Structures are given as structure tokens and as C-alpha cells.
Amino acid sequence: MIGDIVTVTVDRPLGTYHPKHKDMYYPINYGYIEGITAADGEEQDAYILGVNEAVKEFTGKIIAVIHRFDDVEEKWVVCPENVTFSKEEIMEMVKFQEQYFKSEIRM
Numbered sequence: 686m687i688g689d690i691v692t693v694t695v696d697r698p699l700g701t702y703h704p705k706h707k708d709m710y711y712p713i714n715y716g717y718i719e720g721i722t723a724a725d726g727e728e729q730d731a732y733i734l735g736v737n738e739a740v741k742e743f744t745g746k747i748i749a750v751i752h753r754f755d756d757v758e759e760k761w762v763v764c765p766e767n768v769t770f771s772k773e774e775i776m777e778m779v780k781f782q783e784q785y786f787k788s789e790i791r792m
Contacts, residue, residue, distance in 0.1 A: 752788060
């Protein structure tokens with residue numbers, strides 16, 4: 686799937702808070718990919734990097750997968766087609782949520 690183009694429906698735009706965990710602030714856009722079922726039975730979650738404004742939907746390229754060792758979910762990392770980030774840059778941008786899990790970035 687890395688390199689695939691997908692459309693992410695954003696349900697937690699940049700600048701908002703998690704609906705249940707009110708102290709979790711989203712410094713990036715976060716959402717899901719309709720029609721792709723993840724291991725948790727829900728639609729596949731995705732972080733959107735390289736877009737610095739709140740959006741409702743975004744089409745971009747999958748550049749990485751965040752594999753969680755202590756959870757059934759994986760998170761896809763999507764960004765504009767002409768943008769790339771290192772593993773370290775990705776982890777820095779998603780640590781607001783990934784700090785609670787043992788994970789690795791696969792590129």
C-alpha cells in the first residue's frame with residue numbers, strides 16, 4: 686500500500702480535540718479511508734502530514750505505516766504526492782497519540 690493514492694475523510698481536523706479524551710489535541714489532520722477495513726473492524730485510520738490547515742477531505746500518497754506492537758491497529762501516513770518525511774520527522778508529528786503505544790514506522 687505504500688505509494689498508493691488514497692482519499693482520507695477527516696473526522697479530527699487540525700486544531701481540534703479528541704471527542705472522548707478531551708485533553709488530546711490534534712496538531713495534524715486525522716481521519717479514515719472509506720471502504721478499507723482495518724484489523725479493529727473499523728475503517729482504516731490515517732494521519733495526514735504536510736497539510737497545515739484544517740481540511741474535511743484529503744487525497745494524497747501513503748508514505749508509511751505505523752505498526753503498533755501493543756494494539757491491533759495500524760495507522761497509515763498520508764501526505765501530498767510531492768512531499769516526503771523521514772521516520773524521525775513522522776514520529777515527531779504523530780507522537781501526540783503514538784506516545785501511548787509501542788510502535789515502529791515502516792516505509
